[in-house]
Structure formats: structure tokens, C-alpha cells
Amino acid sequence: MFSSTAVPIHGNYHGYYAKRPSVNDPRLELLPPSTFAGKRVLDVGCNEGWVSCEIAQSHGAVKVVGVDIDDALVRAAWRRRRTVWSAQGPPEDETEIVGSSRKRKRVEPVGEPDYFPASCAHSHGPLPIPPSSPELFPHNVSFRTADWVNDTIPEDEGGYDVVLAFSITKWIHLNGGDAGLKSFFARVAAVLPPGGQFVVEPQAWDTYRKAKRMDKRLRDTAQGLVLRPDDFPRLLSEVGFGEPVRLGSVGEGGFHRPVDLYNKI
Template sequence: MGIITDTIREHRNKGSLSDPRVPMLRREWFAEKKVLDIGCNSGQLTIEIALRFSPRRIIGVDIDPVLISDANKAVSFQHSLLPPDKFTAHFPLDDDRMFRYFPRSMPMIFGNVAIVQLDNKEEECRFPHNIGFRESGDWTTEKRNEDGMYDVVLAMSITKWIHLNWGDNGIKAFFHKVYRVLGPGGRFVMEPQPWESYKRRSKMSEALDENHRKIQFYPQDFNEFLRNEVGFVSIEELGVSNNDAKGFRRPIYVFLKT
């Protein structure tokens, strides 16, 4: 069965680089680290993490090839808005002027600035060289050995779609794989959708509706399962994002692997 996802989930705060969830994240979790963003959509959050936190590498994964194409275009577009290298030192990392040095109209009129290959490996953590996107039909079951590869895994507003498409066993298998691909001391950052949001989306197809009716493992059970069954040693609730879109103010949790 092909997964059905919520193609409108990126419409929150659309057009703004500043994702309201980013201030809740900590730079030290990402700086010079390997990061996987599962269900990245069109890459807005992935790009902002790559820009602000300088991970060694961040990979965004999504099932939709159109969204992956959009994400790659967004990287090129955002790169075209950055100041020349000699001016970047004048802007703090949290200063949005650095990310909008040139007006959006510039690449629209003159085209995107070419991304030049690096000769200096020390600059590999700098955007846009530290980011990539790929399509994955079902990350949980794909034949790719990523065990212990990542320092951080993100699952933001995606658990509902995994749950509705593959049921209780599917979401549990997803959680176990997240644990496997994290290295020692790795972190899993999760923004789960609440149970009451499932019903409306389950009406998108008969298969989703049937899976919805069979669910016995609820989002409020996730934290206990991740700690007691999967093996994470601690859970931290970061709070609720200050999102201006209705239905998107959800708690975000961080799980630590020993």
C-alpha cells in the first residue's frame, strides 16, 4: 500500500524562514553532528537547521518526489539569498538578516547562484554543503544499513501518517528503527500528532479508515513505549511551539539513547 500523507502540513507559517519550532531546539544537539529528518516535506525545517545549527550533515527524507524536488529547489533558492562569504562574519547566527541578505526578487529575476564545490573540508558543515534530500517510500522497511549512523533523528508531524498507513505494528517498528540508527548518546526529537486529529484524515481512504478503527496503541502511549520497550533512557518535553496555524501547536519531546 502506498502511504497517504498530509500534503498541506507545510502550510503553517508558509513563506517564513523562521519555523516556530526552531527556537525550542538546541544548537549543541546539531552542531557538527549527523542528522536525519524523516517526513521532511518541502524541507523548510531541514533547511533552517542546516543554516542555523551547522550540522556536519542533515538528510531530509520524504515519500513524495515532488516535495523532495521542491526541497532541493529551496536549498538553491535560499543559498542565493545569503551574503557573500566575506560579509557573513558581520551577522550573528540567529540574525535573520543573514538569511535574507538579498531580496527574494533577486534569484527570481536573475536566477539562482551556483553552488560551488568545496576545496576546503573544514567548510563542509556550512550551508548548502551540509544538506541533502532523498525520496523514501517506506523508511522503516527500506533496505539501507544506517545502524548507528546518526546523532539526531527528527520525526516532526509524521507519526500520525505512519500510524494510519501501517497501524500499531508499523509505528512500533518505526520507533525501534529510529533507536537502531542512532549512535550512542543520540537524540530522537518527536512532534506527535494527537489522537483526536486522526479521525478526519482517516477518511481520505478506506484503507486508512480501516487502520484507524484497528488502532489500540495511542499517541499518549508513545512516550512510555519508547522508554520501556524501545530503550531510550530519558524523555524531555521541550514545550509547545508558538505556531500561528490552528492545530499545529503541539508538544515536542526529546528522547536520549545511552
């Protein structure tokens, strides 16, 4: 099993979200609002789990699985889940009148995010997580350590409705070569039903140069690369996706990247 190294050759950056602020992640805001509602989501390369937690808490997903190759990041993702839970406010008193009895019933017990300041959890420890519906935050989000290009995880068996690949294609490409990238796309196609959606934030080819400098093995692999990010639509059509919709480009400085949405046919 892979464990954290000093050189983040998989893009396994620690403290990533200190450099790339991701509360109300602008990439998620590009997506149609219904993208995650009632859906099962796989977040490949979830890093410290910020995006997975946001989708699980605020975008109505019934199940979010974050997977990352770096076990230390996955442990941080579980901690992030607890931190986000501890900042969430009490359930809003959303009620409806049931029948003629005028009995009141809570319909959606979801609290406001960022209701409690982070200092509360720092001073008093994180809040306990009471039992609740598996489809409600935080029970609807979990994390796994795996190299998802080469290994399966138990959740894959049931499939997903949406797969996210934010800022990971370069790392898969540089570590696994053209063959690794193709098998990644084939695996995404295999876990999505017709109508399923693949959301990709590809890194541009010119950013590969800096990554290659990290490690000799990446440099060697890069020399044999024939495919380029511009080939992704063709590669994805070969495994069953329609033409992508470019939703826009967001992010500051070097993080300014496009987000593309593919529908499985």
C-alpha cells in the same frame, strides 16, 4: 515507488509551508541551542525541505539528510536548498590573526540568511553553488525519496546523532498500524548511538479522526489501532530511550503541538 496522489494519505501536503510558516521554525527554537552543532541529522518526513535547510544553514549541523516518501516533495526540497542558498549573503569577513605573521585567515565563511531578496533569484535565476567544504551549507544538506519506515537509505549506514520526526507519527501510525509505528521507533533507535537524540512532535489522538476521513484504507487501519500517542514514551523506552523531556508546545491553531526530546541510553 510511491508517487504523489491527489489524496495526501501520508500527510504529503504540497504547499505545506504556505500554511505553516517555517522560516525560523518555532519548533527548532524550543531545542537547546547546541542540539545540532557538529551533528549528523536525519529529518524524517522532510516535506519540501524547509526545516532540513534551516538546520543545515543556521544550526551548525555538519550533515542533514531529509527523507520523504513523496518524490515530488523531495524534488521541491532540492529546489528549496537552491532558493535558500541564493538568498544567503556573501561570507562575513570573520578573520583571525594567525601566528606572529599577522596574516589574516577566514575562520567561518558563512553568509547571512535572507541577505538577497527572493526577487533576485526570480529575476536572475538561482545563484550557482561553488565547491566548498561538505560540512558547510548547502553541501551539508541532501534529500532522498524513501518510505523510511520500510526502506533504508545509504546514509543510514553511518548513523546519525539526531533524528527529527515533526508531524509525521500520525501518518506512519495510520498507514502502518501499531506494527508500523513500533517498527519506526525501532528503526530510529537502530540509527542512533547511545547519547543520540530523537526529537518528536506527535500529533494528538483527536486529530486522527479528520485524517481517517481521507481514505477507506486509513479508516480500516485506524479501527485496529490500540496504541495512542500517550503510549509513545513507553514504546520508546522499550527500544532504548530514556524518559522524554517535553520542551514546550508551539504553532498556531491546529498546528499547536508539543515537541518532545528523547535521549538514547
